[in-house]
Amino acid sequence: MxxxxxxxxxxxxxxxxxxxxxxxxxxxxxxxxxxxxxxxxxxxxxxxxxxxxxxxxxxxxxxxxxxxxxxxxxxxxxxxxxxxxxxxxxxxxxxxxxxxxxxxxxxxxxxxxxxxxxxxxLRLLLRYTQALITQMSQTAVCNRHHSVEQQLCRWLLLTLDRLPSNELTMTQELIANMLGVRREGVTEAAGKLQSYGFIRYRRGHITVLDRAGLEGGVCECYDVVKKEFARLLSDVHQRQGKPAASGMA
Missing domain, CATH: 2.60.120.10 (Jelly Rolls)
Known part of the structure; x- marks a missing residue:
């Protein structure tokens, strides 16, 4: 290794x-x-x-x-x-x-x-699986009931939680495929977020400028997923003696 x-x-x-x-x-x-x-x-x-x-x-x-x-x-x-x-x-x-x-x-x-x-x-994997099922269920609800702009905020925040930086390499076409919506919908939503000063988008690269702004515009689904990961895995400790990261951040 x-x-x-x-x-x-x-x-x-x-x-x-x-x-x-x-x-x-x-x-x-x-x-x-x-x-x-x-x-x-x-x-x-x-x-x-x-x-x-x-x-x-x-x-x-x-x-x-x-x-x-x-x-x-x-x-x-x-x-x-x-x-x-x-x-x-x-x-x-x-x-x-x-x-x-x-x-x-x-x-x-x-x-x-x-x-x-x-x-x-076994116990660790089953608890993780329950958290993943929550994410799947909440994604289905979000895609049905919330706007493309809210869905995009949720997707950006969940992606940021797994990365060490605020830079994402992602085309609008790929995001549209992820969310299961038309590319025009993503273009409009990304344009709004950029006009608010939350993100900067150019040539397949997204830079998050204002995370708090995204958190203010996201629907409840992001918080539901985050809290479920924290609830199920918050008492798990790493071998190094530190608490495991709660949620996905």
């Missing part, structure tokens, strides 16, 4: 006790996750689970006509491949890298061996 990269950059791996982490660490493989990489397709067999560190991965539900929209995002707070330990070895969603970076992958069999010990790993 490179000295520039550390499995502890992923909050779930950092929360494992010494014994559990010691069994998994030799099998963790550092991999680049490039923008647009598809980690798995809908219906595909899960040969690996993925723990992002500096990347963000978007989970999409794909329709028969090829259309899709994001149902959740996973960054350094979580793991990709929950279907594996929830009773199946395939998933109904597609996992696509939204923000390039790195992460660790682990063979599914190795994780299941640890999960089936019915110890701390």
């Amino acid at each position: 490179s000295s520039m990269h550390d499995p502890n950059q992923n909050h779930l791996l950092a929360a494992l006790l010494d014994a559990e982490f010691g069994r998994l660490a030799p099998h963790l493989e550092l991999i680049p996750m490039l923008l647009g990489d598809v980690l798995y397709e809908s219906g595909g067999k899960l040969q690996y689970v993925y723990f992002p560190t500096t990347s963000i991965v978007s989970l999409h539900y794909v329709l028969e006509n090829g259309g899709s929209s994001e149902i959740a995002g996973v960054g350094n707070e979580g793991v990709l491949g929950i279907s594996l330990f929830m009773g199946g070895d395939t998933t109904p969603s597609r996992a696509v890298v939204q923000t390039g970076g790195h992460g660790y992958r682990l063979k599914s069999q190795i994780l299941m061996e640890e999960f089936n010990r019915a110890g701390p790993v």
Whole structure:
């Protein structure tokens, strides 16, 4: 493992006790996750689970006509491949890298061996899964009941929570695909946020200038997801003796 990269950059791996982490660490493989990489397709067999560190991965539900929209995002707070330990070895969603970076992958069999010990790993993964389901449910509600501008604020804030900077590399077309709306709607919403002085957008790059402004314009959905991650994982402690990061920040 490179000295520039550390499995502890992923909050779930950092929360494992010494014994559990010691069994998994030799099998963790550092991999680049490039923008647009598809980690798995809908219906595909899960040969690996993925723990992002500096990347963000978007989970999409794909329709028969090829259309899709994001149902959740996973960054350094979580793991990709929950279907594996929830009773199946395939998933109904597609996992696509939204923000390039790195992460660790682990063979599914190795994780299941640890999960089936019915110890701390099982309890941690189930609690994370409940938080992820909350994010999926709230995304569905948000997409149905809130404006594109509110949805964009929610999406930007959740993305910022997983990144060390206020710079995002993202085209309006890609954001439209994430939210499942027309590109024109994203263009209008982004234009408003820029006119308010909340963001600066140019050539596929978004710079957040006023996070407090975004928080003032976002719907309740962002706070619901944030609080659920904090509620379920706030008492988890890292091996370094520090409290695990609450929520996704």
